[in-house]
Amino acid sequence: MFSMNIVTQDPENVKSILASDFKSYSTGLRYQQLSPLLGKGIFTSNGAYWKHSRAMLRPQFSRERITRLHLYEGHVVKLLDILKQGSIAITDKGNTLNSHESDGVDGLIDVQNLLLKLTMDTSTEFLFGQSLDTLSPDDAILKTSRSSYRSSQLNNAFDVCGKTLADRVRSGNLYFLFNNRKFRQCTKTIHNFVDDIIYDTLNGKGKNLPSEKVPDEAVDEGASFLEELSLETRDPIELRSQALNILLAGRSTTAGLLSFMLYFLVRNKSVWNQLRETVLATFGTDPENISYESIKRCTYLQHVINEVLRLCPLVPVNMRCAIKDTVLPRGGGEEEDMPIFVPKGSLVIYPVFLIHRLKQFWGEDAEEFRPDRWADNSFHTWDYIPFNGGPRICIGQQFALSEVSYVMIRLLQTFKDITTTQSVLDREFLQRTNLSSNVLGGVWVKFIE
Numbered sequence: 519m520f521s522m523n524i525v526t527q528d529p530e531n532v533k534s535i536l537a538s539d540f541k542s543y544s545t546g547l548r549y550q551q552l553s554p555l556l557g558k559g560i561f562t563s564n565g566a567y568w569k570h571s572r573a574m575l576r577p578q579f580s581r582e583r584i585t586r587l588h589l590y591e592g593h594v595v596k597l598l599d600i601l602k603q604g605s606i607a608i609t610d611k612g613n614t615l616n617s618h619e620s621d622g623v624d625g626l627i628d629v630q631n632l633l634l635k636l637t638m639d640t641s642t643e644f645l646f647g648q649s650l651d652t653l654s655p656d657d658a659i660l661k662t663s664r665s666s667y668r669s670s671q672l673n674n675a676f677d678v679c680g681k682t683l684a685d686r687v688r689s690g691n692l693y694f695l696f697n698n699r700k701f702r703q704c705t706k707t708i709h710n711f712v713d714d715i716i717y718d719t720l721n722g723k724g725k726n727l728p729s730e731k732v733p734d735e736a737v738d739e740g741a742s743f744l745e746e747l748s749l750e751t752r753d754p755i756e757l758r759s760q761a762l763n764i765l766l767a768g769r770s771t772t773a774g775l776l777s778f779m780l781y782f783l784v785r786n787k788s789v790w791n792q793l794r795e796t797v798l799a800t801f802g803t804d805p806e807n808i809s810y811e812s813i814k815r816c817t818y819l820q821h822v823i824n825e826v827l828r829l830c831p832l833v834p835v836n837m838r839c840a841i842k843d844t845v846l847p848r849g850g851g852e853e854e855d856m857p858i859f860v861p862k863g864s865l866v867i868y869p870v871f872l873i874h875r876l877k878q879f880w881g882e883d884a885e886e887f888r889p890d891r892w893a894d895n896s897f898h899t900w901d902y903i904p905f906n907g908g909p910r911i912c913i914g915q916q917f918a919l920s921e922v923s924y925v926m927i928r929l930l931q932t933f934k935d936i937t938t939t940q941s942v943l944d945r946e947f948l949q950r951t952n953l954s955s956n957v958l959g960g961v962w963v964k965f966i967e
């Protein structure tokens with residue numbers, strides 16, 4: 519209704535939207551849909567403000583910054599401990615398993631739910647310098663000089679806001695229908711928390727902040743994203759918006775990728791075994807051996823990750839809005855191989871999920887999970903876009919890949935096997951797509967030490 523939509527799965531058209539004709543498109547209503555929580559930041563803006571955001575945030579994703587893998591270890595150990603116990607030691611409102619589905623196997627656990635907690639803990643530590651610590655059995659208290667917050671209260675607020683924002687995105691130009699009191703209250707809770715941390719940072723009460731910016735000098739290893747960013751801008755609203763933009767873009771995507779990986783690994787034991795052998799040969803059992811460089815050398819792990827991202831891209835459908843009259847290179851004429859007119863205001867929708875399964879690019883076995891295809895042929899361009907492409911390519915790509923690799927290596931170092939029941943294996947594979955996708959119903963598995 520009221521707008522023209524073009525749906526295309528032709529990689530040439532995707533290249534045009536995202537790169538060669540980038541200037542003719544915007545991200546449409548994304549700002550209106552997401553701004554109640556996120557404000558104006560890298561993910562929600564277009565044009566000059568987006569360009570400014572991208573330039574300002576780039577140093578935060580420098581190689582030096584994203585190679586601080588030890589940031590994850592404390593949180594990963596908490597995850598491993600829960601998985602060793604084989605039971606959910608903390609109260610959960612997540613997915614449930616019907617009793618017949620456990621087939622008498624004790625200790626099946628929804629690891630997806632735990633991975634969402636893990637990425638909440640690591641991303642709040644990275645961004646704010648204070649982790650929500652949701653993997654801990656205690657309800658952590660996060661203290662600022664102005665107030666203190668319960669972790670459960672903040673976690674619940676993020677949950678409510680995440681769901682409402684997803685509804686607003688899904689409902690297109692009817693987004694304004696989703697704006698109830700609970701959503702507004704939860705937004706306020708999150709804003710208050712982030713604003714208090716920013717207040718402390720700007721008033722020199724941050725833990726690791728250098729007193730003034732020294733050009734080209736590395737900032738303290740322990741400085742948070744907000745502390746480092748406060749050297750670029752002292753506008754508290756801008757600081758809050760950019761931090762929340764990053765949290766939204768990076769947290770559930772990373773948890774989703776890890777969950778899909780474990781979904782495939784429990785169903786493909788030969789891949790699990792080969793991956794475990796490779797990991798033990800490359801890194802041994804000591805977390806100290808894991809570095810950015812050694813991860814990059816572990817090609818089989820890269821192949822498995824690539825294959826999971828191919829079959830389950832975390833943003834399975836994406837779109838852009840034409841901000842002027844333009845053309846797409848393909849789709850017109852009798853043979854649909856000629857340019858086609860795109861009137862200003864049209865939405866161009868590209869289903870990444872389908873592009874990643876096109877037989878003309880991926881072969882007859884395109885629907886199959888086969889990591890070795892990346893050893894046979896790793897050359898793909900616009901037919902493989904799990905992180906998008908062009909000027910707006912995911913800024914956190916290397917950050918995400920190093921976190922996912924680190925967590926997977928730690929799981930493989932600790933557990934010799936991963937199992938589940940026949941009833942769980944028999945479940946139909948359904949994905950849930952909110953702002954990014956994950957496995958509907960959870961990933962129910964048991965890890966063997």
Ligand code: HEM
Nearest residue numbers: 561767768771772775832833904905906910912913914918
């Ligand atoms: C497996 C994990 C991830 C996947 C699959 C992923 C995928 C994507 C995709 C497809 C986009 C393009 C969205 C669009 O323009 O429509 C994007 C953008 C973005 N991602 Fe990621 N992402 C991941 C993790 C992360 C992480 C960990 C961070 C930050 C810590 C991050 C930060 C961002 C930001 C800020 C943008 C917006 C960039 C811009 O518009 O210039 N992402 N990501």
